[in-house]
Amino acid sequence: MGAMHSVSETPHPAPGSLGHVLILLDYDGTITTRECNEVILQRFTGDAWRRLEDAVLAGTMSHAACFAQQIALVQASHSELVGAAVEAAEIAPGFERFARTLTAAGARLTVVSAGFREAIEAVWRRERLPVVPLVATEVRSALDGGPPHRVAFDALLGDCPTCGPGGCKAGVLRALRRHDDLVIVFGDGVSDLCMARAADVVFARGRLVQLCVAEGIACHHLADYHAALETVLELASPVIASVPER
Numbered sequence: 001m002g003a004m005h006s007v008s009e010t011p012h013p014a015p016g017s018l019g020h021v022l023i024l025l026d027y028d029g030t031i032t033t034r035e036c037n038e039v040i041l042q043r044f045t046g047d048a049w050r051r052l053e054d055a056v057l058a059g060t061m062s063h064a065a066c067f068a069q070q071i072a073l074v075q076a077s078h079s080e081l082v083g084a085a086v087e088a089a090e091i092a093p094g095f096e097r098f099a100r101t102l103t104a105a106g107a108r109l110t111v112v113s114a115g116f117r118e119a120i121e122a123v124w125r126r127e128r129l130p131v132v133p134l135v136a137t138e139v140r141s142a143l144d145g146g147p148p149h150r151v152a153f154d155a156l157l158g159d160c161p162t163c164g165p166g167g168c169k170a171g172v173l174r175a176l177r178r179h180d181d182l183v184i185v186f187g188d189g190v191s192d193l194c195m196a197r198a199a200d201v202v203f204a205r206g207r208l209v210q211l212c213v214a215e216g217i218a219c220h221h222l223a224d225y226h227a228a229l230e231t232v233l234e235l236a237s238p239v240i241a242s243v244p245e246r
């Protein structure tokens, strides 16, 4: 990256001034431009993963159980699986500056993902993103690194009838939320809905937009992280936001 950034109108909040802001971000399809899990499932299982997806849409299987069964279909090795997840990941425009600006101002960003911890950490290093807490899934493979692969969801995820036992991201929100926090959730899919229900502010793209609309949850459309950063700063900085216009 060059030394000169184009000068942005985005205000730079004072260091520490956003300590009351908790931002929970889904990873796959929200921080990344593509659904990396879908890319790797298609590559390693053909269309077999889609049939399980249909059961989620029909409401007969939780998305957490579905993901576990999908990963169990993969016959590639652990390193092939994780490597493909890293390779498939392209970070959404503006995310690096979004994360850097907000963490520098003291906002507590946490990534909450059913994606693989190893893969996300490798992408974070590759992209030189600011270090933030990561709640993600471990892939446990056979001793030789081959199949069968199991997924172990992070213990911070909660139980819920929709998401299944130990698969609900809203558990993370409840664990991290402090009194008087402004809780902002970014997501794109059904696994983010429980977090969206409990958030103060939602940025949605993909299927989560329709799910929020269906439940009457107000959401901002997540187009890119340049616009999202400006909106977050407006919402999180009442002093700036309340300057009278006339």
Ligand SMILES: [Zn+2]
Pocket (backbone or CB within 6 Å): 159, 160, 161, 162, 163, 164, 167, 168, 169, 170, 194
């Ligand atoms: Zn849930």
